[in-house]
Amino acid sequence: MAPQFLSFIDHYKYFSLVDSGHVPAFICDDDPPIIFDPGVSAFGPLYYKKLAPVVKGKTRPLMMLLTHSHFDHCGAAPYLLRKFPDARVGASIRAAEVLQKQSAIDLIQRFNAEYEKEMARELAGEDTSFSGIVVDVPLKEGDRVELSKDNCFQVFETPGHTRDCLSYFFTGSGTLIAGEAAGVPEGDFIHSVFLASYEDYINSIEKLHTLKAAALCIAHVGILTGKRQIADYLETSLKAAQDYRAKIECYLEKFNGDKEKVVSAIVAEEYDAKPHHIVNRNPFIMNLQAKINAVCNLKKLLK
Ligand SMILES: [Fe+2]
Numbered sequence: 001m002a003p004q005f006l007s008f009i010d011h012y013k014y015f016s017l018v019d020s021g022h023v024p025a026f027i028c029d030d031d032p033p034i035i036f037d038p039g040v041s042a043f044g045p046l047y048y049k050k051l052a053p054v055v056k057g058k059t060r061p062l063m064m065l066l067t068h069s070h071f072d073h074c075g076a077a078p079y080l081l082r083k084f085p086d087a088r089v090g091a092s093i094r095a096a097e098v099l100q101k102q103s104a105i106d107l108i109q110r111f112n113a114e115y116e117k118e119m120a121r122e123l124a125g126e127d128t129s130f131s132g133i134v135v136d137v138p139l140k141e142g143d144r145v146e147l148s149k150d151n152c153f154q155v156f157e158t159p160g161h162t163r164d165c166l167s168y169f170f171t172g173s174g175t176l177i178a179g180e181a182a183g184v185p186e187g188d189f190i191h192s193v194f195l196a197s198y199e200d201y202i203n204s205i206e207k208l209h210t211l212k213a214a215a216l217c218i219a220h221v222g223i224l225t226g227k228r229q230i231a232d233y234l235e236t237s238l239k240a241a242q243d244y245r246a247k248i249e250c251y252l253e254k255f256n257g258d259k260e261k262v263v264s265a266i267v268a269e270e271y272d273a274k275p276h277h278i279v280n281r282n283p284f285i286m287n288l289q290a291k292i293n294a295v296c297n298l299k300k301l302l303k
Pocket of ligand 1: 068070073161180
């Protein structure tokens with residue numbers, strides 16, 4: 001369960017949330033202006049509308065910082081690059097490699113196309129399609145990027161959700177952009193998203209805990225402020241991951257290790273039984289399969 005008193009806001013110092021259903025991006029209104037995780041391609045025009053007045057009048061070009069290479073974190077980047085051709089894209093070295101692979105590009109295109117189809121009426125023929133991304137600024141653990149006299153960010157590798165996850169910590173304001181590295185709260189539940197590695201995911205949450213951030217920007221949700229509230233959130237997220245691992249292990253035992261049966265049971269319970277979701281069904285199933293594999297891999301390591 002997520003702490004009941006979690007209180008999300010959509011603006012903190014230079015940082016603000018671009019509300020677009022469950023796929024928000026965050027914007028940092030500084031020079032250079034930054035957009036974090038411009039997600040699903042169909043929301044490109046919405047991000048552009050919010051971003052255009054922020055970019056106007058700045059002396060330095062837009063930066064797009066990606067926390068990882070999932071379709072709903074980079075899908076609108078090509079659209080925005082068509083609008084802001086001098087923008088620069090920063091992401092992990094691994095994400096830069098992933099985003100060059102044709103198989104990854106095809107998958108990102110396919111998942112984004114689902115949203116484009118659903119939003120065809122709003123898009124009114126505008127081309128927002130995903131067309132691949134070249135990462136201009138490859139980043140890694142320990143990098144420190146000076147943006148201006150009193151604004152810089154540190155880069156932390158926070159794998160577990162994916163292998164290519166980065167978190168960005170803005171030391172001036174104490175703002176931490178963590179993508180999905182510390183889970184995704186939905187109502188009173190925290191989605192534990194250890195798709196690549198359970199152990200790495202746990203270690204990443206513990207790493208983020210040590211930063212004692214004043215504000216935490218969580219993908220798909222909003223901005224959490226206050227060191228105590230953030231610490232409580234991270235501790236609860238850690239516990240949620242341990243509980244979710246136990247749940248998967250319990251189902252694996254019940255179905256004698258049959259992963260497909262585990263997927264069906266959890267999809268029925270967590271997806272089909274609920275009216276609203278933060279992701280479409282296909283990505284939900286794919287993520288669940290990855291989590292089950294992560295738990296199975298852990299069990300193999302422990303043998
Ligand atoms: Fe993700």
